[in-house]
Amino acid sequence: MRVAMIGTGYVGLVSGACFADFGHVVTCIDKDPSKIERLEKGEIPIFEPGLDDLVARNVREGRLFFTLDGAQAIKDADAVFIAVGTPTRRGDGHADLSYVYAAAEEIAGLIEGFTVVVTKSTVPVGTGDEVESIIKRVNPDAQFAVVSNPEFLREGAAIEDFKRPDRVVVGTDDDRAQVVMRELYRPLSLNETPIVFTGRRTSELIKYAANAFLAMKITFINEMADLCEKVGADVQQVAKGIGLDKRIGAKFLNAGPGYGGSCFPKDTIALVKTAADYGAPTRLIETTVEVNAARKKAMADKVAAVLGTEDLSGKTVGVLGVTFKPNTDDMRDAPSLDILPALQAKGAKVVAFDPEGRHEAEKLLEGVTFTAGPYEAADGADVLLILTEWDQFRALDLDRLKTLLKAPVVVDLRNVYKPHEMVRSGFTYASIGRG
Structure with a gap:
């Protein structure tokens, strides 16, 4: 499958590299020129054991790409992941969702055909609803489904956590989106990894509840x-x-x-x-x-x-x-x-x-x-x-x-x-x- 990963921070880079290692074709997108330049040179901007070798292998084998301009990758994608930061907002303590919503607007104008838009970022309950509203407002004719797919990666053991997770949580009621998500995670079936399908809001809450x-x-x-x-x-x-x-x-x-x-x-x-x-x-x-x-x-x-x-x-x-x-x-x-x-x-x-x-x-x-x-x-x-x-x-x-x-x-x-x-x-x- 073809995957676009918006954000090359900790979650986006690890997830993108692991999906590529599963055999999918992944394009990681970021607006930071220095970060993309470093990644294209094979330099990893974070320290995570084994990530440098994983990225290098999948770049070499033509499954992992990095770009500042993700327009074509988003158009071609079966699934577009939003993996941007959601830091604590100054002043009130709420999660800052400005990067998530900006990504949603960008995606809305580019998707072609049925596309699954996946929030991988950790987001409060109801964020997926707003992402869906943004895409509908910007592109009323778009064919898409917004899915919640929280990450449960421990820093220092992230690759192992992605490839051998306790579970994968997917929040969607859309049958077509479920098919796409099952295919993305199909390699995990060898490990008999449970894939837990829930409603989108339930999935969003599972992530926060687990960490709390x-x-x-x-x-x-x-x-x-x-x-x-x-x-x-x-x-x-x-x-x-x-x-x-x-x-x-x-x-x-x-x-x-x-x-x-x-x-x-x-x-x-x-x-x-x-x-x-x-x-x-x-x-x-x-x-x-x-x-x-x-x-x-x-x-x-x-x-x-x-x-x-x-x-x-x-x-x-x-x-x-x-x-x-x-x-x-x-x-x-x-x-x-x-x-x-x-x-x-x-x-x-x-x-x-x-x-x-x-x-x-x-x-x-x-x-x-x-x-x-x-x-x-x-x-x-x-x-x-x-x-x-x-x-x-x-x-x-x-x-x-x-x-x-x-x-x-x-x-x-x-x-x-x-x-x-x-x-x-x-x-x-x-x-x-x-x-």
Whole structure:
């Protein structure tokens, strides 16, 4: 089938490359000349393991194309995907749908014959209705169906998630659109992947509900971690004990400094706003948003408490990892954006290392010095703060660290190391929820 993918951000690029790898012919469209130029040269503008090879292979084999002018690709397409950003709108917290609606207007004037228009972007309930209205207004004679097809991609594992998903959700009541969507995802039938067909509004809500639930799960275990510290329990054992219950499950029960990233923060806020607009307030999600924001800000106090002083003037904090999770260069709503400025506000000098996030982080973290490696970040620091659990931080040379640090103090916000081993190695060690 022929696919046009509007937007070459995280979702659009991964989805386009994976559809091409399924054997479809995909044209990815973007209005950013520098991004298209880089992609045509084989340069990937985001870090996602395996994506560079996937893109290169499908470009080489003539199934994946990039362009600034998508007119012909949209005219020829069986399905046109809208995969543009829906950031939080300044001022009111709602999702900014201006890019989605602009894409809908562009599509409306170009489609020929029956075309499935698919919203892949994360959008509030009712957005598909508005996309349909825009296309009808601009092109009353157009033959089309608007479908919701939310993405469930984890950064760092996006290709695996696309090719071996738990499920594919498709929101449409149009029989012709169902045929097209089944054909697009037919390669997944080998894995017996469930394709869940729902109404369009239901599909739109499924995406927000899924992310809100996972965000609540993270926030829950973080609050349990705080309680564990007070009563002398171990949050990792608590997580294991409840996670073995199949009704709960073990995933997203890792205590830490709070959730961040491109999805959970904006999607929880957008769902709260949508629910309020419809007079159905979501108190659990509202509380989740509030607790998570407070938690990230409180982590600087945890570092100060370990050092025994609120005034960190003259102190240096070495930081390992600044991206919101490992295996990505994404800095969107990363806990580091709250924690490191809070440490600086207490007077600390911050020196950091991240394997992939430096380029983006330097734009966002003013005054932070970045180094070439983890040991350079530790050199001369009063405390080492582990903030992102990159694999290369899991087996550091502890003896070498002790010689580099001014004092052997480690604050581990990801529970990478075992407390008794760190104490036995001569460190003052603090972690999350392991009192």
